[in-house]
Amino acid sequence: xxxxxxxxxxxxxxxxxxxxxxxxxxxxxxxxxxxxxxxxxxxxxxxxxxxxxxxxxxxxxxxxxxxxxxxxxxxxxxxxxxxxxxxxxxxxxxxxxxxxxxxxxxxxxxxxxxxxxxxxxxxxxxxxxxxxxxxxxxxxxxxxxxxxxxxxxxxxxxxxxxxxxxxxxxxxxxxxxxxxxxxxxxxxxxxxxxxxxxxxxxxxxxxxxxxxxxxxxxxxxxxxxxxxxxxxxxxxxxxxxxxxxxxxxxxxxxxxxxxxxxxxxxxxxxxxxxxxxxxxxxxxxxxxxxxxxxxxxxxxxxxxxxxxxxxxxxxxxxxxxxxxxxxxxxxxxxxxxxxxxxxxxxxxxxxxxxxxxxxxxxxxxxxxxxxxxxxxxxxxxxxx
Amino acid sequence: xxxxxxxxxxxxxxxxxxxxxxxxxxxxxxxxxxxxxxxxxxxxxxxxxxxxxxxxxxxxxxxxxxxxxxxxxxxxxxxxxxxxxxxxxxxxxxxxxxxxxxxxxxxxxxxxxxxxxxxxxxxxxxxxxxxxxxxxxxxxxxxxxxxxxxxxxxxxxxxxxxxxxxxxxxxxxxxxxxxxxxxxxxxxxxxxxxxxxxxxxxxxxxxxxxxxxxxxxxxxxxxxxxxxxxxxxxxxxxxxxxxxxxxxxxxxxxxxxxxxxxxxxxxxxxxxxxxxxxxxxxxxxxxxxxxxxxxxxxxxxxxxxxxxxxxxxxxxxxxxxxxxxxxxxxxxxxxxxxxxxxxxxxxxxxxxxxxxxxxxxxxxxxxxxxxxxxxxxxxxxxxxxxxxxxxxxxxxxxxxxxxxxxxxxxxx
Ligand SMILES: Cc1cc2nc3c(=O)[nH]c(=O)nc-3n(C[C@H](O)[C@H](O)[C@H](O)COP(=O)(O)OP(=O)(O)OC[C@H]3O[C@@H](n4cnc5c(N)ncnc54)[C@H](O)[C@@H]3O)c2cc1C
Numbered sequence: 001x002x003x004x005x006x007x008x009x010x011x012x013x014x015x016x017x018x019x020x021x022x023x024x025x026x027x028x029x030x031x032x033x034x035x036x037x038x039x040x041x042x043x044x045x046x047x048x049x050x051x052x053x054x055x056x057x058x059x060x061x062x063x064x065x066x067x068x069x070x071x072x073x074x075x076x077x078x079x080x081x082x083x084x085x086x087x088x089x090x091x092x093x094x095x096x097x098x099x100x101x102x103x104x105x106x107x108x109x110x111x112x113x114x115x116x117x118x119x120x121x122x123x124x125x126x127x128x129x130x131x132x133x134x135x136x137x138x139x140x141x142x143x144x145x146x147x148x149x150x151x152x153x154x155x156x157x158x159x160x161x162x163x164x165x166x167x168x169x170x171x172x173x174x175x176x177x178x179x180x181x182x183x184x185x186x187x188x189x190x191x192x193x194x195x196x197x198x199x200x201x202x203x204x205x206x207x208x209x210x211x212x213x214x215x216x217x218x219x220x221x222x223x224x225x226x227x228x229x230x231x232x233x234x235x236x237x238x239x240x241x242x243x244x245x246x247x248x249x250x251x252x253x254x255x256x257x258x259x260x261x262x263x264x265x266x267x268x269x270x271x272x273x274x275x276x277x278x279x280x281x282x283x284x285x286x287x288x289x290x291x292x293x294x295x296x297x298x299x300x301x302x303x304x305x306x307x308x309x310x311x312x313x314x315x316x317x318x319x320x321x322x323x324x325x326x327x328x329x330x331x332x333x334x335x336x337x338x339x340x341x342x343x344x345x346x347x348x349x350x351x352x353x354x355x356x357x358x359x360x361x362x363x364x365x366x367x368x369x370x371x372x373x374x375x376x377x378x379x380x381x382x383x384x
Numbered sequence: 385x386x387x388x389x390x391x392x393x394x395x396x397x398x399x400x401x402x403x404x405x406x407x408x409x410x411x412x413x414x415x416x417x418x419x420x421x422x423x424x425x426x427x428x429x430x431x432x433x434x435x436x437x438x439x440x441x442x443x444x445x446x447x448x449x450x451x452x453x454x455x456x457x458x459x460x461x462x463x464x465x466x467x468x469x470x471x472x473x474x475x476x477x478x479x480x481x482x483x484x485x486x487x488x489x490x491x492x493x494x495x496x497x498x499x500x501x502x503x504x505x506x507x508x509x510x511x512x513x514x515x516x517x518x519x520x521x522x523x524x525x526x527x528x529x530x531x532x533x534x535x536x537x538x539x540x541x542x543x544x545x546x547x548x549x550x551x552x553x554x555x556x557x558x559x560x561x562x563x564x565x566x567x568x569x570x571x572x573x574x575x576x577x578x579x580x581x582x583x584x585x586x587x588x589x590x591x592x593x594x595x596x597x598x599x600x601x602x603x604x605x606x607x608x609x610x611x612x613x614x615x616x617x618x619x620x621x622x623x624x625x626x627x628x629x630x631x632x633x634x635x636x637x638x639x640x641x642x643x644x645x646x647x648x649x650x651x652x653x654x655x656x657x658x659x660x661x662x663x664x665x666x667x668x669x670x671x672x673x674x675x676x677x678x679x680x681x682x683x684x685x686x687x688x689x690x691x692x693x694x695x696x697x698x699x700x701x702x703x704x705x706x707x708x709x710x711x712x713x714x715x716x717x718x719x720x721x722x723x724x725x726x727x728x729x730x731x732x733x734x735x736x737x738x739x740x741x742x743x744x745x746x747x748x749x750x751x752x753x754x755x756x757x758x759x760x761x762x763x764x765x766x767x768x769x770x771x772x773x774x775x776x777x778x779x780x781x782x783x784x785x786x787x788x789x790x791x792x793x794x795x796x
Contacts, residue, residue, distance in 0.1 A: 249774055264777035269770035276769055277707045284690035285683045302682060309679035358675025359668060365656075365678055 002057050002064070005041055006071050014077050016336050019194045029157045029196050030078040039111025043068060043081060047089050047228065052105050062228070062294030066235035066286065073236025074243045076339045078194040082232045083116035083153045084108055087162045089228035090117075090173060093221045094214030101213065104160065104175065113159040115175075117225060118149035118200055126352040128164055128171070128222050133202060135165035135172055141209040143167070143174060145182075145202040151350065155185050155198025162213065163202070170217025180205050192346040193339060223301065226351060227293045230304040233347040234286040234311040238279075240340040241315050245279055247336070248272075248322040255327075262325070271321055278314045285310050302364055305357040312348035312357075319344055388454065395461040401438050406431070406469040411657075415744050421596070421649045425509075425551040428474035428647075432506030435472065435642060442480075442504035444639040445488065450501030456639040456692070463643040472506070474649065476641040478547060479503050481633035483510035483556050485640050486626040487575075490614045495575060499554065512630075513543040513557035513576065513600060514623065518793070520545060521764050523558070523627075524567045524620060525783070525791070528602060530559035530574060537561075537574065537612075539605040547758070549585050549598035552578050557602075558623050561616060563789040570788055571619030573626075574611045581605070592751040594650050627760060628702055631768075634759030635708025636688045653723030653731075653745030661742055662730055673722045680715045687711055703772040706765040713762050716755035724749045 013034055021027070038044075046061040046068070048054020056064045065085060072081055088108055091101045107113040121132050133147030145165055152161065161176045161183075176183060182205035188197045214221045249272065252263035262268055289307040292300040319341045323330035330337050348354060389397075435441040443459045445451025452458075484500045491499070502508035516526045528541025539559055549555060555576050562570030578585060582605040588597040614622040632638050646652050655677050659665040691708055694700035724731050727745035734743030756762040770776045783791045 252776070261777065263770075263774075266767070266779060269774075269776050270763065270766040272774055272776065273706075273710065273766035273769035276773060277710045280691065280704075280707050281683050281687045281711055284686040287690065288686040302678075303686075305675075306679040306682035309676065310683045355672050358672045358679060361675035361678045362671040365674070 002042060003067055003071055006043070006068055007074075009037070009041060010071065010075050010077050014075065014194075016075065016339060019076055019078070019339060020333070020336075021193065027078075027190070027193055027196055029154065030080075030194075032157070035079060035114065036111035038079060038081075039109060043079075044084055044088065044109045044111060047085055048092055048105060048109060052092065052095065052102060054105075054109060060291070060294040062231060063290050065228075066231050066290035069232045069235035070239035070242075073239030073343065076192075076194050076240060076343050080114045080116070080154050080157070082229060082236075083158065084114055085232060086117050086225045086229045087115035087160070090162060090213055090221050090225045093224040094173075094218070097218065098212050098214045099210040101175065108160075114154060114157055115160040115162060116152055116154050116158040117229070118152045118155075118161045118163045118176075120149060120151040120350075122148055122150045122199065126356045128226065129219065131164045131166045131171055133163060133165045135163075135167045135174055137167065138206070142211075143172075143207055143209075145174065145176065145205040145207065148199060148201045150188065150197075150199040152185075152198050152200050154196060155200055156187055156196060161200060163200075164222070167216050171219075171222070172216040173213040173221065174207055174211045175213060176202070176205060176207055176211065180207070182206070190346070192342045194343070195346065227289075227300055227304045229351045230308050231286070231290045231293050233351065234282070234289065234304075234307045237311050237315045237344050237347050238282050238286050240343055241279055241282060241318055244319060244322050244337060244340050245275060248325055251326060268325060271325070275318045275321055278318055282311045282314055302361060305352075305360050305364070308348075308352060308357040309354045309361070312354040315344040316341070316348060389458075391455070391457045391461050394454065394458050395465060398440060398462050398465045401440065402466055402469050405434060405438050406466070406471075409468050409470055415651065415739065415741050416648055421594070422551070424648055425474060425548075427470075428472040429506045429509075431470060431472040432475055432504075432642075434506075436505050441506070441642075442500075442640075443642075445484070445500060445504060449488070449496045450504040459639050459641075463641075466643050467645075471643045471645055473641075473643065473645040473647040474548070474551075475503070475506075475509060476643075476645075476647070477633045477638075478512050478630070479508075479510045479552075480640045480642070481638035482512060482626060482629045483554075485629040485633075485638065486556065486622065487613065489625050490622050491575075492610070492613075494610065495613065499575070508554065509548065509552040510554045510556065511546055511549045511552040511578075512626070513546055513549070513555040514626075515543065515545040517542055517544050517599075521761055523623065524571065525793075526558060526560060526571075528557070528559045529563070530561050530572060530607075532561075533606065536606055536608045537572075539574065539576065539602045539607065541602050542600065543602070544588075544599040546598045546600060548596050549578060549600060550587055554578060555600075556613065556622075556626065558619050560788065561619070564787050565617070566785050567783060567788045567791065568620045570617060571623065572616050573613040573619040573622040574607055575613055576605065576607055576611060580607065590751060590754075592651050592747045594751075596649050628705055630759045631709040631765065632692075632705040634755075635691075635705060635710075635712045636684065637692045637705055637708045639692075650751070651739070651744045651747045653720060653727065653748040654741065655719065655723045655726050655745075657741050658723055658726045658730070658745055661740075662727065664726060670726055673726060677719055677722055680718055684711060684715045701772065703768050706768040706773075709759060710762050710765045710769065713756040717752055720745075720749050720752045720755075 045054040046056045046065045091105050119128050135143040135145050138144050163174050182203040184201040186199050190197050255262050285307045289303040292303045442451030443454050447453040530537045530539045557574045557576045561572040582603040584601045586599050587595045659670050664670040691704050723745040727742050730742035731746035771778050
């Protein structure tokens, strides 16, 4: 019901033609009113527990969020699903350990305000625990923030920025209102036609101690945000992949060459078989990652990274194969394929590239004393 | 009826039993070189007997045939718990995951009670006599024939590429019983003792030096009527089921195995050990490769879980097991490729005495393609996926519907 409503709502408000913008104009952002309606449909309540006013239809908000993201991905929808839910995941994870942000959680859930995670910095790779932006403690409590963030999703539309910054006590996350004095937002070019990013400069921005989320040096909250971001990314890519794979299979039945459908040629049948296998694997790992994050199991860090490695790269291979099988039509602005390819390319690049997550998996395997069992699982082989 | 033991209770019982009864694996033991592996077979049977004596054998096989009648989740729990112990992996495939699974589905009551139970007790190994020198992919085109002789049958012909036949007691042998019928219809499956008079088994040396491959010559081999599996003339039904179990097994999806380990008969490069031994474990490029191996193995196991559940619950048709078969081959090849890359020159020229853990990457690389040939080639898996899962047009086959003895054949 929840998903069917989401689907209907998306198809009505953001059909692909609106995203493609045949006029070639710039994407300035999504409708605020539209986002408020999305929040009314429950898109921002999934990760928030009932005692904080949230809720979800099943008992597993992460799973529901993944299913919703899949719907959004199936139509390359715009919106603040990832940024706002990532911030909410952080606020919920930190709840009770630092200053109280119950009101903020409420206003994000109602869609009244939009938040985003400002974690990347210009020229730097994915390294959330080594921010260059500084938060210097000031007399009388509070901080002074200096530095620049970039690749901040929906930066120009966000009311609140959750900023990672270095303090003498380790990395801290601070909620900064976009209207605070000394904050300057500038738009960035984005490959995704339905998603805007920006840089944010912090020039001696003053916040009080109550703006801190959790405690300085608390890596768990950042990990939780990362896991949420990866689940949303992978799920929405799975949604888009399914749409485009199905479209391409149908195309192979309809398109004739040398008197027979191209679906009858083994060279293409075999590529479809590979794609079908990878698609199933993308769904399998995404579903497993979402379940692990939802249930907070010990394997969640490994599963989200494995999902990012696999979905991040295979999605692109599958989509490029879909382009190839469409022939010339596949490389036109008019065809839908590039909209999905853009989204999948952006998703594979952000919150750690597949290679970043490969190294993270190697680190996690070292950290877990069970490296040997990871190894024996990796070497599993059944010889006939 | 007693209530089924919970997975968690079973797991903790298995944990203490394993610690008390099974030998631990030594991860740093010198790499075994291929060669005479009879003792490994004795060892596997011994280990299976230990599992049986301890009450942990045949976890997913029904009780009436000597198993425990428990769920896949119980087997998974046992697999996890047993990861650090020596296990009888040689018996996994084809004995349990293919042959016993097929007998369970289509064998006679007597065959199930006799053979499945004996295998679970560690007293019998079963193998597959399917492929022939004239072709493996085109299995139904086989030439080995069985002719009626009174109550029984007489088999003549040749089989090849049969894994572990030298160490087995029985082989599931597909033979042509009616050459007047189209090729899929005149076939019958037999359960043939490997020591039957007239049956010669030779070992074939493989590229990596191992000798688990065999070829067999059938020279007037007599079997009883009770050797027929399924019905006379309906061998293709049995073979199809067997091939399903085979794809599932090589894809890692079979619930009938004692864990997901590698049998010790073949050299395998371990990228993690190699990284450590070559002093490259901290090199970021090497760590990226190791992370890739881990990622794929995690994805592989989640794919197995999803597809197995999908088939069991009916969301996916049985041919979906080919997804597992195809993906598993890709993962295995990727792992060999990565082991080779990390080993560097150590894969080419090694220690004085032999390849060691690093050089083994070179040997294992030579047999890289076994993962995509054994268990039916990945090309055939791709045909199955595109034709039976995606409904794409079938490949043209000029031999369809024609009596077998009128079909054109290649020269081999
Ligand atoms: C490690 C290993 C273990 C094995 N164990 C056993 C065993 O225990 N028992 C047993 O009976 N057999 C066994 N086999 C044999 C195996 O099943 C066959 O090797 C396999 O089915 C391929 O048959 P073939 O070798 O005759 O190749 P062929 O059938 O001659 O095929 C040659 C090539 O052509 C391709 N090809 C063939 N037909 C098509 C088509 N229609 N479309 C596209 N490509 C095609 C194949 O994929 C292959 O690449 C084993 C093989 C290996 C490698």
